[in-house]
Amino acid sequence: MLDAATSIRHLLLLIASSLLLSCASQADVPRNNTQPNQADASPSYHCDSASLSSIESLICQTPQLAMLDRQLADVYSLATAKAHNEHPPVLKAEQQGWIKGRNDCWKSDDKANCVALNYQSRIVELQARYRLVESSGPFYYRCDNQAANEVVVTYFNTAPTSLIAEYGDSVSLMVSQPSASGAKYQGQNEQLWEHHGEALITWGYQAPQMKCIKLD
Structure with a gap:
């Protein structure tokens, strides 16, 4: 499975660099608690437990997946510190749900790659939502030439890069996708494709595409 191993190594390089940015932005958190320890090949949990799932x-x-697990544990710790005033407290419950989803990778034909991608997406989500890395914005996009039709976007220096967009009462986390031109981001049912201050935004399943202009 050379291709899967190569893919995981690439993810590790991207996520490790993003975590270093996260550590640098958290002056009140000791660096030695957040930097990944590449010499430690064990995950954040005990491997001698009899109740471990196959994943x-x-x-x-x-070792590559164990390192990803430790990196996520570091990011989760930072997010927990930021989320202590959340009402209702949802981070812990969401993390338990994520673990269940990660363990469902036993159904995948390429289990290792499935696990690595799950870790990558969760790390990006936590870093963006809890502002654990450098960001730019917010930027305001006026859509379909209507002043009241506005999308607010904040970009995050995660790996891969991501954004959080707000439109009306709804919020979407989007992650960058390969694009021949401009910058393309995809969320669950939302998409933003930006090029030279103009953006095509789709918000919602089968929703019409909006033509938007970034405001100065």
Whole structure:
């Protein structure tokens, strides 16, 4: 499975660089608590437990995945510190749901790659939502030439890059996608494609595309 191993190594390089930015932006958090320790090939949990799932055992046996687990643990710790005033408190419950989804990678034909991608998306989500990395914005886009039709966007220096967009009462986290031109971001049912201050934004399943201009 050379291709899967190469893919995981690429993810590790991207996420490790993003975590270093996260550490630098958190002056009140000791650096030695947040930087990934590449010499430690064990995950954040005990591998000798008899109750491990098959995916948890795979992580224990795969140094690259174990490192990803420790990196997520560091990011989750930073997010927890930021979320202590959340009402209602949702971070812990969401993390438990994410773990269940990660463990469902046993159904995948390429289990290791599935696990790595799950870690990558969760790290990006937490870093953006809790502002753990450098960001730019907010930027305001007026859509379909209507002053009341506005999308507010903040960009985050995650790996891969991401954004959080607000439109009316709804919010979407989008992650960058390969694009021949401009910058393209995809969320669950939303998409933003920006080029030279103009953006095509789709908001919602099968929703019409909006033509938007970035305001000065």
